[in-house]
Every structure is written in structure tokens, then in C-alpha cells.
Amino acid sequence: MQLAPIPFNKPFLAGQELEYIRQALTNGKLSGNGYFTQQSQQFLQSRYGFVHALLTTSGTAALEMAALLLDIQPGDEVIMPSFTFTSTANAFVLRGAKIVFVDSLPNHPNLNTARLAELITPRTRAIVPVHYAGVACDMEPIMQLAQQHSLWVIEDAAQAIESTYRGRPLGAIGHLSALSFHETKNIISGEGGLLAVNDPYFAARAEIIWEKGTNRAAFFRGEVARYQWVDVGSSFLPSELIAAYLWGQLQRVEQIQQRRFAQWYQYYDALQELEQRGYCALPHIPDYAQHNAHIFYLRCRSQQERDGLIGHLSKQQILAVSHYQPLHASPYYASQHDGRTLPHATDHADCLIRLPLYYELDAPSQQRVIDAVTSFYTGASIRQ
Template sequence: MRIPFNKPFLAGRELDYIQQAVTAGKLSGNGGFTQHCQAFLEQRYGLGKALLTTSATAALEMAALLLDLQPGDEVLMPSFTFTSTANAFVLRGARIVFVDSSPAHPNMDVAQLESLITPRTRAIVPVHYAGVACDMDAIMALATRYNLVVIEDAAQAIESFYRGRPLGSIGHLAAFSFHETKNVIAGEGGLLAINDPRFAARAEVLWEKGTNRAAFFRGETAKYQWVDVGSSFLPSELTAAYLLAQLEELPRIQARRQQQWQRYHAALQPLAAAGRVGLPTIPAYAAHNAHIFYLLCANSFERQALIQHLAARDILAVFHYQTLHNSPFYAARHDGRPLPCATHYDECLVRLPLFFTLTEAEQQEVIEAVSSFFAVSR
């Protein structure tokens, strides 16, 4: 497509840093670039401990391991999310209890949470869809009341805030993504944030394949041994080098994306006011990061027609998650509750192109194409 949905980009010194990593002769994980990225993210967002991972999926899998889940333990999460959110816990034998989305936003409807908590519930996994915060005060209050662990799926939420607090710094654990579709990219890559000290030491062991290798190289233990379960969660120094260059340009990247998001919102507001299309709703407590700009069509048929209308003009727009409670893999394990709001977003949401190098002229083409569709579609 002439105007793709997303396009990976260079923001600054990515290639220079990759060359530096090669020249230094350290390409495997947990070298200088990895440690620099982790320190940057800990300091900027007030994270207790940050561990770079190969993906947000890997970060979620580490979080699930830290919980020592047993078969039959329950984890609450939205149905309108990516498979990784659920897979991490299913791999440990957990039962997923899906929460419907809010009528106002694809995030989980926090008002439903307490009614779904049982003696088997171990964790709540809020997903900050499009970088827009869930109601974290309400979630953390429930977690305290019922002794639950909160794992923020902040894959889309770098540089987003809840009442001034960075997302990913509020829950006991959090997962971020640096996939090429995110605001800050490394091709593939992620981060586990450990904000509860009781998980910090073990998280590093899991991260280092179940060994105390990191502590050994810091001189904290006399031997380098296998001490727990774990896996190869570390990204290479090449990934970390690319990521560091992006993090250094974070203010410029974010300013550009916010400008693009606001341009879409202002230009398409008349369509929303006329009842032709739905636009994103941002709660008063949330400061979002302009990760996604989405529209809500009347139904799946209108959405498909819009996608085809844009494709005919060489513009790629895409829908998003298919609800997990209706998925071929998990439908038979779901408890049968209808989740109408999640289903609505599944059927009606469409995402418009939004990426760092999208030009104003290209964005105007997208706006005019969307406007022309709704001018003639009904």
C-alpha cells in the first residue's frame, strides 16, 4: 500500500549504536546497551526494576512464572486483547476469566471485576488499550482487598499516564512492548517491570535461564549455578542498541504522534458529531500516548466496506483483536457469559495509519478518504 498502516523507522543513532555493539564484541544479552536501556526506563518511569526481554509476550510469561500458578488458579483479564495476554497464564495451567470491555472504551469494565473474583483468583491483568489507562485506583484497591497480584499489560502504553503516574509503574508487575508497531521500537523486544520488591531477585534468575549468573558477575555469589526454572528471555545487544537510540528520541517521537492523533481527532469530529462514526474516548484520569487512532463503525459490514474503500485508494487500515472468549481455542473453556461490549469492539473498530514518518499530506489523504466514505455510505 502507498500509505501503510505502520512503517518502522530510524529516529536517531540506531545504526551507529549497532555498529558500536559489534565493535565492542558483545552481542549477547545483558551488556552495556541493555543496562543503559534498563536504567533509562527505571529512572524515567519510576519502575522498581526493569529487565529487557525478547518481547512483551516473554515479559508476561516471566510474570506468570513469578506467580507460581497452579492448575485451576484464575486470572482476570479483558477478552478484547491479544492472545499473548492470555497465553502467558494458560501455559502455567491457569483458567482465564474474561472481563467485558467498558461501553465507553475497549479497556476492561472495572465495575464488573469484583463480582468475578473467587477464592481461586490470583491476579488481575489490566490491558491499557491504545495507551489509555484503565482505572488503576479501583483495580489496586480490589487487589489489596483480595490479596491479588496486578500485572499491567502496558504493551501499548509507554509514555502514558494515570492521574500523573506512568503506566507500568502502578501494578506489582508490568509488561511493555517495543515491537515495530509500537511508539518506540526495536523490531522485536519488550520489558518486564518489577515494582514489588518480593519478585525482584527471582525475576532476574528466571531472566537468566534459571541461574544466578547476573549475581555471580556482580560478585554477589561465589558460584554460577542453576537455582530455579527459567528461560532465555534476554534480547541481544543489537536489539538494545536500536532501542536506546529510540529512547533518546522519545520526546520528538511522542510530539509527532500526538500531533498526528490530534489532527485525526479534530478533522473527524464533525462525522462523530453527526453520529456517523465513533471516535476514541479518553477518561479524565488518563493521559494517552497517541499509540492508536481508531474509529468505531456501526457494524462489521460497514467496517469492512470502509477498509475496502481505503484500500482502493492505496491506504491500509486494519481492524484489531478478535475476542478471546469467542476464539476457537478458548470458547469451550469460557463460562458462557456474553461480553457484548468486547464483541462490539471486535466487530466495529478500525485503526487508521499512524506512524512517525507519516506525512501531513498522507494523513490528509486518509482523512479525506474516510470523510468521502461516510458522505456516501448512508
């Protein structure tokens, strides 16, 4: 019998998303900063304690707004992990910055905070920690280092909604933060993101940059007599269709998270024996972090083994995938990198595999994935 394919990810409806989209049409306003935008922003600001929250067309757009707010200039240096998505670096490269990459931890793809101080120079302007898989970077030493050297911290919290660091929501710790609502994230709107402003210094200008460099938002609140072009900016705000879908998801955030945690721990409990027998490593969660069940991954013992496991799952109609290739070795940036080897970032890129994890993944399908992974390691195809 032909097995039904199990995708890596699948977009989903959790509540009233379609009804809210219909309401947006009925309201007669589909452009940005309408009712559903404002509802979503207020919810996110209140739930996570942001000083100010602005929905964006993507997490990428939120990072680009952050680079504009920091007035990044050609030659400025920005420190970030090499093991991350291109958007983290692109936002600052577009402003002419030099990216200084830091290696990952040996047991987790997050940046190694112990290697940050040695990378700071008089040209350094910012540090961009990336909370991989919704697991917090060690933020206390990062913020202390930033204060000591008068640097800005921009959290790339694209994967980290509902995650915490020592009880504090991720995205609410750095001076600025970017979240994503891409269809692969826990809370989705297809595309979509959020710029979280945590330093009041940036709040007023962030709204102007968000509204194409104008004070249009202040005008519609009746705060100015007319709106004018007052700064640089772009069209960063999403349409009401995106915001309406997002609002339907945000109202079900606890329901969504409960389901994802059940799936994540089903993987973790079922595959622990493989780790105990030395076949692979399960996700490491530091004591200071509460994750959000965003990604379930395994670390294989070699790239060959990882690729073999992906192929083994594919034969059983299960789509599992690798993740980032290190940016310091990318075709675009390799010639601009300073030549340091970043062995842990490279190792994670070579050995990490992500298993299917999405809202509508049912128990029988998840058990198929577990059985397939287990058979790879305990069957004839085991890699010694």
C-alpha cells in the same frame, strides 16, 4: 496517476540506532545484558519509577516471566479482558491457569472495572488490566480490589509507554508490568519488551528467571563466587543488537512522542465533524488518563460499515485494519469459557477500525487518509 500506498505501520530510525548497533559489534558482545541493555534498563527504570526493569525478547516474554514469578498453578484463575491480544492470556494458560474474561466498557475497549468483583473466587490469583491504545484502565479500584482479596495485579502496558493514570506512569502501578517494543509500538526495537517489577518482593527472583534460572547476573557483578542453576527460568533477555536499536529510540522518546501527538490530534480535529453528525465515534479518553498517541481508531456503527470503510480505503491504496477478536469466542478458548456473553468486547471487535499512524507518516499522506474517510461517510457510499 497511481497513488502511492500508505501502509498501516512502518518501522523507522529516529536517531543513532544504526551507530549503536555498530558499536555493539565493535564492543565484541552481542549476547544479552551488555552495555546497551544496561543503559536502556537504567533509563526506563529512572524515567518511569520502576523498582527494577528487565529487557526481554518481547512483551509476550515479559508476561510469561510474570506468570512464572506468580507461581501460577493449574486451576488458578486469572481475570483479564476478552478484548486483548493472545499473549495476555497465553502467558497464564501455559502455566495451567483458567482465564476468566471480563467485558469491555461500552465506550472503550478497556475492561469494565465495575464487573471485576463478581468474577473473583477463592481460586483467583491475579488481575491483568490491559491499557488499550495507551489509554489507562481505572487503576485505583483495581488495586483496591486486589488488596482486599490478596491478589496480584499485572499491567499489560504493551501499548502504553509514556501514558499516565492520574499523573502516574502506566506500568509503574501494578505489582508487575509488561511493555512492548514491537515494531508497531511508539518506541521500537523490531521485537523486544520489558518486565517492570514494582514490588521489591519479586526483584531478585525476576533476575534469576530472566537468566535461565541461574544467578549469572549476580556472578558478573561479583556478588557470588560462581553462578549456578537455582530456580526455573528461560532465556528471556534480548541480544545487544535489539538493545542497541532500542537505546537509539529511547534517546529520542520526546521527539517521537511529539510527532505522534501531532498526527493523532490531526486525525481527531479533522474527523470530529463526522462524530458530531453521528457517523462514527472517535477515541474516548477518560479524565484520569493521559494517552500516548499510540493508536487512532474509529468505531463504526456496524461490522458491515467497518468492513465497507476498510474496503473503501483499500481501493485508494490506504491500509487500515480492524483489531482483536474476542478471546472468549476464539476457536482455542471458546469451549473453556464459562458461557457469559460479553457484548461490548464483541461490539468493539466488530466495529473498530485503526487508521495509519507511524513516525514517518507525512502531512499529505495523512490528509489523503482523512479525505478518504470523510468521502466514505459523506459521499455515495454512506451507510444509513
